[in-house]
Amino acid sequence: MSSVHAEIPYPQEPKQPLLLLVDVSGSMTPRIIRLVSGLKLLKEEILKDDVAKRRVEVAIMAFGGNNDESGVRLVQDFTPVEKLDIDYISGLLIPGGLTPMGNALLKAIETVERRKQEYKDQGINYYRPWIWLITDGYPTDIFTPTDQLLILPGNHIIIIDDEVRKMMQEEQIFSGINNPTAYTYKDAGTVPVYLRDETISKLRQRPMADITKYCSNDLYNTVVSRLKAGIEGKKFIIWPVVVGKPGELDLVLGFMVLRDCIMSKVDPSRPPVWLEDTEQKWSAMFQWLSTSIKLTSTSKPGETQKLPDISGWAQIKVV
CATH class of the missing domain: 3.40.50.410 (von Willebrand factor, type A domain)
Incomplete structure (x- = not known):
């Protein structure tokens, strides 16, 4: 240093x-x-x-x-x-x-x-x-989640309870392994999962998890x-x-x-x-x-400056 x-x-x-x-x-x-x-x-x-x-x-x-x-x-x-x-x-x-x-x-x-x-x-x-x-x-x-979370496309995050877990077990497919459709998260570890579109649509109807x-x-x-x-x-x-x-x-x-x-x-x-x-x-x-x-x-201390637009490099929403 x-x-x-x-x-x-x-x-x-x-x-x-x-x-x-x-x-x-x-x-x-x-x-x-x-x-x-x-x-x-x-x-x-x-x-x-x-x-x-x-x-x-x-x-x-x-x-x-x-x-x-x-x-x-x-x-x-x-x-x-x-x-x-x-x-x-x-x-x-x-x-x-x-x-x-x-x-x-x-x-x-x-x-x-x-x-x-x-x-x-x-x-x-x-x-x-x-x-x-x-x-x-x-x-x-x-940030320490006490629940297992499921992150769906569109950044929709839900808690994996018994009902969700059952749906995942019944509906998960193992094709297209290079392109997982969702991820599970627990204890700082992530696992890709492969779900059919109809299953994802059903899961997306569940309320978002409260990250806070x-x-x-x-x-x-x-x-x-x-x-x-x-x-x-x-x-x-x-x-x-x-x-x-x-x-x-x-x-x-x-x-x-x-x-x-x-x-x-x-x-x-x-x-x-x-x-x-x-x-x-x-x-x-x-x-x-x-x-x-x-x-x-290069301005006077305390003077407010209008800064350049950030849109050339930053986005306010994750896609």
Whole structure:
């Protein structure tokens, strides 16, 4: 981990802190290369602006592995963009394990608050920090289903009770194994199932499972409380992005948990967005991020900026 210098570079300039909070759980393995390319693009674009490159400071925090705070690590502390060593950082983004997102959010808040205090100690003005969350799944430390769930096409999630289980046993077909029609979920494990269209239609008539009831432990309550206080107090902004390909179960659950359990309670105006896992969409997201962070960092502190449209890379609904 890179250390923070006692003297903050360019102290005459107000600072725009950007903390990239990155999921490196096992499922992120095929996505890391696109993430690293995005980081390189972010650095290149910000360095093109003589003002932004002196004002934007970037930190990178990774979470994945153990399902507690030990699974969260500050890969790069806040530093001017020009000092980011992307090749070194990429070697530390090693995917594996679970997704301790709740613990990661708490550490991210602590990190931006600590940096703000360092600015204050040195008499440096600053803009509201951004926490840019990138994940491809659900937080395994604050989302713990006690029921077995069935995820149907169209992201319709129901509880598997005895009646549903009987229907599945009677109607499941074992053809087209390369194209499962639904998934079951329990204990952080998923199993593809192959159901006939008529069976799916019957099952879709059952009410959606209430995802929020599975987010109820002490850590979850702390995360929501800290996020809500920080956002309402205008201490930071959080941008939640869920990445994945259509039909991926982790993507669906992650999107629903972030939307229904977290963002709807702390900042309904900023729901999670879906980033389709393609090189083009990753590049477009980091291009948008670099453009937007340059806009805010070159404005007057406290001035509201109209940011570019996100439709080129983000969707507000998972398909």
